[in-house]
Amino acid sequence: MKKSDTILLCQNCAVESISIFSMLNMDEKRILEKSKTCISLEKGEILYREGSRMNGFYCVHQGVLKMYKTGIEGKEQIIRFAKAGDIMGYRSVLSQEPACTTAKVIERTSVCFIPASTLFELVKQNSQFSMTLMKQTCTELGEANKYIMDIAQKTVRERLAEILLLLKDTFDLDKDNTLQITLTREEIANMVGTATESVIRLLSEFKSDKLIALHGRKIQLLDIPKLQKISNVTFK
Amino acid sequence: MKKSDTILLCQNCAVESISIFSMLNMDEKRILEKSKTCISLEKGEILYREGSRMNGFYCVHQGVLKMYKTGIEGKEQIIRFAKAGDIMGYRSVLSQEPACTTAKVIERTSVCFIPASTLFELVKQNSQFSMTLMKQTCTELGEANKYIMDIAQKTVRERLAEILLLLKDTFDLDKDNTLQITLTREEIANMVGTATESVIRLLSEFKSDKLIALHGRKIQLLDIPKLQKISNVTFK
């Protein structure tokens, strides 16, 4: 396949590197290449809103987005993040429902839009692609189920510890064990499902206990085993 | 409710009536028919356990099961119910992960077991079947996401009202608006994600407010609009 027939705007967007597309054959990749559109978004911009009808889905080439639902009195509940290599919005396309989350840029993002028709075509033609997509959805469903139990049964303290570890796994740490993602206290609260003030108090408690160090919005993990212990079990 | 009906044997188990299988052709139905096994289970029996490896999935022909995760100190978190026409366990098969829930019989059940190999074969052969399965998974994922927000943001009171309405939609009402499902207070608590005592107190509060009537474990819904109002918004 000649790279020369890629759309100009998309020339940097290496779709091939995105795992979900790795099992497409040349023809299928060409179809994908032809139908996709690249979009760049600045921090704070919204890719799509909860409730909107989706006529395609997105794969993230660069950047970070938060996907959240808007609840009581506008309070956001962050469901997950999307980063390079992730796909988003496919849930609504496949279930033929309106988007169940809003996607907002946290770090300057570039994504590819892929029309629903292409998705359906690929699913129809390539059962292996279909299987991979299904597998991904099922994994996500398993995570959601786990999260339901966590929120229902764990204390805010336990969940905060867990979220810090989840952020570690999702975004990695740099050399000195600092989380590579920058979130406001409010955003952390919206992940944990609690009030901003509670997050602040608990973070400073963790700090006193030498579990973490705080440098502005940067969070450094000092004692991961202890955090795991807090997140998992409560001995009283 | 009469429990004296004979449990149907496998030859009577009309797989065709289960929606997910409706788009299979004759050949595919024959494959399904050949590979499935019927199982009968009494109340309290366990179909499969969280953490076990699944080498197939189940479709429910009759009865009701609860699917739950076991959390802190053995407390159950009910994720969903399965009743006639539902399929269960496919998530683990497709994601190739261990079962994320335990499935326990609430009402005398008959299910068909379908081996993983058959599922994969059907997915491979019939893209329409594949799409339907995907659609179902995505819908479930959407519901799980909504539930995450509910638990995170709503009070126990609001969630209980919501669960009562969910039970209404899942199991229907009889003539006098009584829920067709019988659950212990503890099971309701395990759905709502709260303590049994809280459920009891709130139920009797709802009763005082003439929203429901209680007849042992049977719950009669008297004022559905009011319940909806409670479950949706809190003005303070």
Add this chain to the structure above:
DNA sequence: CGTGTGATTGACGCCTGTCAACGTCTGTGG
């Protein structure tokens, strides 16, 4: 230097979980 957003801290109180005691019902065995 004013403005605005986010972070922090303190005060306060309610919702809710926990513990304990007791009531109710059903099935079982003597």
Add this chain to the structure above:
DNA sequence: CCACAGACGTTGACAGGCGTCAATCACACG
């Protein structure tokens, strides 16, 4: 037929986790 055990339901007391409100601080930006 009665006693008993065990599961489940109910009620009360109590403490504390956590949300809410309000005031203040920190910092960036035009």
